[in-house]
Amino acid sequence: MSAKKAGTLREILQRHVDEGPLPGAVAMVARGDRIEVAEVGAADTTAATPLTRDSIFRIASITKPVVAAAVMMLVEDGRIALDAPVDEWLPELASPMVVRTPASPVDDVVPAVRPITAFDLLTFRSGHGFPSDFTLPAVSPLFSELKQGPPQPQHVLPPDAWMAALSRIPLLHQPGDAWLYNIGSDILGVLIARVTGRPLPEFLAERVFEPLGMVDTGFAVPAGKRDRVPYYYRKDEAGGLEPIDAPDGQWSTVPPFPSGAGGLVSTLGDWYAFARMLLADGRAGDRTLLSPDSVRQMTRNHLTEPQRAAGTLFLEGQGWGFGGSVDVRAVDPWNVPGRYGWVGGTGTAAHITPSTGQVTILLTQLEAEGPVPSALLRDFWRYGA
Incomplete structure (x- = not known):
């Protein structure tokens, strides 16, 4: 272990749990x-149930x-073209x-x-989504x-109702001009369902989860597995924890809108299976x-330098591939050129580095306080660099 690594992985996580208010975390390098x-740590603030690698996180x-x-599977099937x-x-x-x-x-x-293309949606350049300035009228x-x-x-x-609502909201930029966060993936989820004539959860289960053995990944947690789901929290004004969702809460039934941007539950092992498939150039066994x-x-960057710079609030200078960032920087210890992946607002992060075959995954149940990576994330990435 190099000198820059401040303790073992467990020691890094334990320090952040001890400092509070994070109840627990599981991680892999x-x-x-x-x-x-x-x-x-634990699945809730009572500390009665420990978190494990089999815990199911949002x-x-x-x-x-x-x-x-x-989406790329449908491209390879000849069902859509990038x-x-x-339309x-x-x-x-x-x-x-x-x-x-x-x-x-919004009326000007x-x-x-x-037209908007699949490539625009995958690269988050369709004109839909969040800029760095949330105060703009169209946001x-x-x-x-x-x-x-x-x-x-x-x-x-x-x-269908969500898409109808989307159609009434103007784009913030012309297609292809700017990187805007999040909505592209939700639209892609609807696209998959309409192209295949099947609900998104069904298609993902058949084409991704079953072949990879991702047995605990989906848009809802069955009753028999809910004892493995931690409570989900956010920090309150006093610095403590406010519960947002319970194991039998919003992820206990398949939602009306299966969100391709952020709707899945999964485990450390399941996302690792997905990561290994990408590192194996698309093969699994x-x-x-x-x-x-x-x-x-x-897993390669598709953004221009001005597009990367305009997405500073979310990207911090990184590029964007399809569905995840691609690090093109080398200015900090944890900035690994070529690293692909992303972070989740529920306190998660997962990346691969194709050049080294490395995978890093961090799962917690504490909502992120904003798009800027937390101290825990930065310590974790520094350890894994």
Whole structure:
């Protein structure tokens, strides 16, 4: 272990749990056959049930790479093309309007100069989503109409009604011009369902979860597994914990809108199985889920330097592949060039580094306080660098 690593993985997690108010965390740093796993703390504030590698977490935005992989399966099947307009399946996006400037009122609009493609959605450049400035007039309907923000699966409209609401909200930028956070993955979830004629949970179960043995991953937790689900918390004003969701709460039944941006539950081992598939160029045992070219497209940067700079609030200078960031920096110890993955607002993070074969996964049940990575995340990434 190098001198920069301040203790073992377990010691790093334990220090943050001891400092509070984090109830617990599980984490993995793996490179080839060398796998280090740490399990610290409890599933709730009573400390009665310890967290383990089999605990089932609400993984939020580390759902995004999984959905991007599913889209690439449809590309390989010949069902959709990356550069083709998506309005054949998403007619709500057939004639999008764009605010004249990002700061314009929502009724000051111009037509989009070209159609939206699957590539636009995968790279988060469709014109939908969050900029660094949340005060822009066209951003407000994303919260009020589409329920974007912290996941609340049982309170989002069903897909057809959600898409109808989306069609009434103008784009913030012309398609292809700017990186905007989050909504692209939700739209991709609807696209998958409409292209295949099957609900998103069903398609993911057949094409991703079953082949990879991701037996605890889905949009809801069956009754027999809920004893493995921790409570979910956020920090309150006094610095303590406020419960947001219980094991039998919002993830106990399949939601009206299965969110491709942040709706999954999963475990350390399940997401590791997905990561290993990507590191193996799309193979899992004797099965091929994706071609090496599809994996390369997912895990390389597609943004221009100005687009990266404009996404500073979320990206901190990183690039973006399909469904996850791609680190193109080398300015801090934890900035590993080529690292692909993302973080979740429920207190999760998962990355792979194709050049080294490394996987890092951190799962907690404490809501992130914003898009800036927490001290725990930075300590974890420094350890795994």
